[in-house]
Amino acid sequence: MKLIVGVADMKVSNDPNSELVTYSLGSCIGIAIYDAAARVGGMLHFMLPESGLDKDKARQKPFMFADTGIPRLFKAAYELGAAKSRLRVVVTGGSQVLDQQGFFNIGQRNQMAVQRIFDRNNVVVDFSDLGGNANRTLRLAIRGGQTGLKLSGRGEKFV
Amino acid sequence: MTDLRTIVKGIAGLKPVPRVVHKILAIQQDPDSSMDDLARVISHDATTTANLLKAANSALYGRTKPIESVQQAVVFLGMDEIVSLALMSNSSDNLKRPQEGYGLKTDDLWRNGIVSALVSQELCQKLALDNGHLVFTCALLKDIGKVVLEQHVAAFAKEISELVARGDHSFEEAEKQVIGIDHAELGAMTTQVWQFSEKMVDIIKYHHRPGESVLAPQETAIVHLSDTVCMMMGIGAGSDGLAYRFDQQLIESMGISDVDLQEIMAGIPEKLDDIESFIALS
Numbered sequence: 007m008k009l010i011v012g013v014a015d016m017k018v019s020n021d022p023n024s025e026l027v028t029y030s031l032g033s034c035i036g037i038a039i040y041d042a043a044a045r046v047g048g049m050l051h052f053m054l055p056e057s058g059l060d061k062d063k064a065r066q067k068p069f070m071f072a073d074t075g076i077p078r079l080f081k082a083a084y085e086l087g088a089a090k091s092r093l094r095v096v097v098t099g100g101s102q103v104l105d106q107q108g109f110f111n112i113g114q115r116n117q118m119a120v121q122r123i124f125d126r127n128n129v130v131v132d133f134s135d136l137g138g139n140a141n142r143t144l145r146l147a148i149r150g151g152q153t154g155l156k157l158s159g160r161g162e163k164f165v
Numbered sequence: 166m167t168d169l170r171t172i173v174k175g176i177a178g179l180k181p182v183p184r185v186v187h188k189i190l191a192i193q194q195d196p197d198s199s200m201d202d203l204a205r206v207i208s209h210d211a212t213t214t215a216n217l218l219k220a221a222n223s224a225l226y227g228r229t230k231p232i233e234s235v236q237q238a239v240v241f242l243g244m245d246e247i248v249s250l251a252l253m254s255n256s257s258d259n260l261k262r263p264q265e266g267y268g269l270k271t272d273d274l275w276r277n278g279i280v281s282a283l284v285s286q287e288l289c290q291k292l293a294l295d296n297g298h299l300v301f302t303c304a305l306l307k308d309i310g311k312v313v314l315e316q317h318v319a320a321f322a323k324e325i326s327e328l329v330a331r332g333d334h335s336f337e338e339a340e341k342q343v344i345g346i347d348h349a350e351l352g353a354m355t356t357q358v359w360q361f362s363e364k365m366v367d368i369i370k371y372h373h374r375p376g377e378s379v380l381a382p383q384e385t386a387i388v389h390l391s392d393t394v395c396m397m398m399g400i401g402a403g404s405d406g407l408a409y410r411f412d413q414q415l416i417e418s419m420g421i422s423d424v425d426l427q428e429i430m431a432g433i434p435e436k437l438d439d440i441e442s443f444i445a446l447s
Contacts, residue, residue, distance in 0.1 A: 013398060014434045030399025032407055053398070053434075059427050070431060103393050103411040104335055109423035110413050112397060112430070139329075139407040141399050159268060159326055159404035 011036075011049045014070035018048035018082040019148050027145040031099035033113035035072070035120060035136075036144040037079060038096040040151040041088035047148045048088075050079040054112065055119035072119035080129075090129075096153050096165060097134040098142050113137065133165045167317055169345055173354060175313040180258045182359045185210040186251070190362075193248050193298050204239045207251060216254030217247070219446050224439040248298050249286065253279065253443075256305055259312050266315030266322070268404030272444050274312070277401025278305040279440055284391035284429055292419065296364075296384050303368040304388045310352030310369075317344050322404075329408045336405040337373050349373050373409050386415050394429055 011017050011028040019026060026049040028036045033053075040047040050069060057064035057071040068074040080090070097120055102113040109115070117136050124131065133153070135142070141158035156162040188206045192198040207213050214235055221232045221242060232238045239247055260275040267274075285304040289297040311318075318325060321343045328339035340347040353370030367380040368388055378385035389412060396407045 012434070013437065030402045032399035032402060033397040034399065053430055054427050059424065060431055063431050067434060070434065101397075101407045103396055103407045103409055105413060106411045107413060110411070110416075110426060112423070112427065141402040141406045158402065158406040159322075 011051045013051055014053050014067050014075075016048065016050040016069045016075060016079050016082065018046065018079070018086055020044070020046045020086045022149040025145055025147045027143065029143050031142040031144065032101050033099070033103075033116060035097060035099040035116045036142065037076065037120070038144055038146040038153055039079065039083055039088070040094045040146060040148075040153070041083065041092045042094070042151050043092050044087040044089065045148060045151075046083055046086040046088040047146045047151065048079050048083040049144065049146055050075050052076070052116070055115045072116060072123060076120070076123050093129075094132045094151065094153075095124075095129060096144070096146075096155075097131050098136060098144055098155055100136040101139050101141070102137065104139060135165070167320075167344055172314065172317055172344070172346060172351065175316075176351075176355045176358050179309070179312060179355065183210070183213070183255050185213050186255050187360065189248055189251050190298070190302070193244065194362075200239050200244060203244060203247060204235050207239075207247070208235045213251055213254060217250050220250045220254055220443065223443045223446055225436075225443040245297055249282070249301050252302050252305060253282070259309060260306075262312070264311055264315040264403070266317070266319035267311055269311075269315075269401065273401040273403065274308055275401070276440065276444060277308065277395050279443070280398075280400045280433065280436075281305065281307065281388070281391040281395050283436065283440075284394050284433070285387050287429065287432070288387045288390060288421075291425070292383070292387070292421075294383060294387070296381070299362075299365060299381075300368070300384045300387050302361075303365050303372070303384070304391050306356065307352060307369050307372045307388055307392060308348060309355050310348035310350065313351050313355060314340065314344070314346070314348045318348075326404075329405075335373065335410050336408040347373075375412050376415050382415075383419065386412070386419060390416055390421065390426075394426070394433070398430060398433060400433075 007024045009017050028051040037050045052075040057074045064074050100113040100117040143156040145154040154162045221238045263271045281304040282301045285300045324343045325339040328334040337347040353366045357366050364381045368385045371378040371385050372388045375385040375389040
């Protein structure tokens with residue numbers, strides 16, 4: 007069963023017949039985590055770096071922001087039996103429109119937000135494909151943890 | 166390079182914008198016209214009436230009581246909303262089709278047009294610009310040139326993507342270099358054939374290079390920004406991805422900050438379900 011992770015959305019699963027997928031990551035970032043021993047996976051599709059932008063919005067849609075979305079992704083996976091030490095972490099997205107600079111470069115700011123949160127929490131990234139100006143689709147099969155990454159205009163590769 | 170005359174001939178293959186749309190736009194731009202004039206023009210066109218009522222009752226407009234007549238719709242929604250709805254109802258035919266040359270599936274270009282149009286409407290309100298309807302229409306139809314150019318983009322996909330991958334060409338610049346014309350230019354030619362106003366043709370032509378617009382620089386900048394927002398959010402995204410330039414200097418000179426940009430983006434997810442049900446209806 008395909009579980010679609012929408013924009014500003016997160017899903018976890020331990021159903022071996024399910025596959026998590028998020029489409030069209032532009033400047034947004036997709037994070038897939040997977041514990042092979044527990045056969046638990048999760049995926050987040052967040053849009054913006056900091057919930058300080060709009061606290062009300064962050065309460066309604068915590069998966070919109072890196073700082074409110076990432077901790078919830080990990081917690082939800084732990085609740086299904088995943089262990090931090092066993093997690094395989096894949097991060098992708100954070101693209102930019104050409105000539106976007108400084109604060110307007112939301113894709114890069116999203117990347118920096120992930121880095122900051124992971125550094126603070128000692129999370130090691132196993133694979134990342136970030137930046138540039140492609141759109142990306144990320145998928146994660148819960149049965150074996152195969153993680154597929156497709157860039158716009160190119161085929162899918164397993165990472 | 167392909168013979169440009171062959172490419173331009175493709176415009177004739179599009180379903181033209183119906184006459185009723187031109188009449189609606191003329192009423193909108195005429196200070197002496199009234200809401201009754203608008204209701205009359207729409208009522209005389211059965212397809213537009215049906216589509217308008219369907220759209221007005223869709224989740225996009227979140228009304229609890231059903232709207233049953235054009236007159237009622239005009240009173241409840243006001244002129245700008247009615248014009249926007251009538252335009253949307255009449256623009257879907259060309260944009261809903263898949264555009265394989267750009268890696269776009271059914272409804273992708275249509276979805277991108279609707280979200281761009283809604284974002285541009287919001288920006289016009291924020292900046293207190295009068296030309297909201299004009300910007301809305303241009304944002305909706307800005308990529309109509311892609312429909313004409315897509316088979317040529319497909320034929321030269323390798324050359325275009327190599328130029329873009331080199332890093333010194335936007336997708337539109339690569340189209341121009343490889344094919345001899347880009348989708349914005351072709352979109353402008355299309356709307357010229359459809360007898361849109363000079364301003365609208367100008368906005369569509371320069372939506373990726375708003376700094377070059379002479380007739381409507383502010384309106385073009387708004388369509389440019391709304392398009393950028395859609396690209397960043399991957400809405401109706403194709404093989405061209407985010408490979409377009411952003412005129413940050415111009416956007417900042419209009420008083421729009423990165424916080425404004427983020428707030429606009431943050432407002433989109435809550436509208437997406439309604440937009441999807443509108444797309445399913447159209």
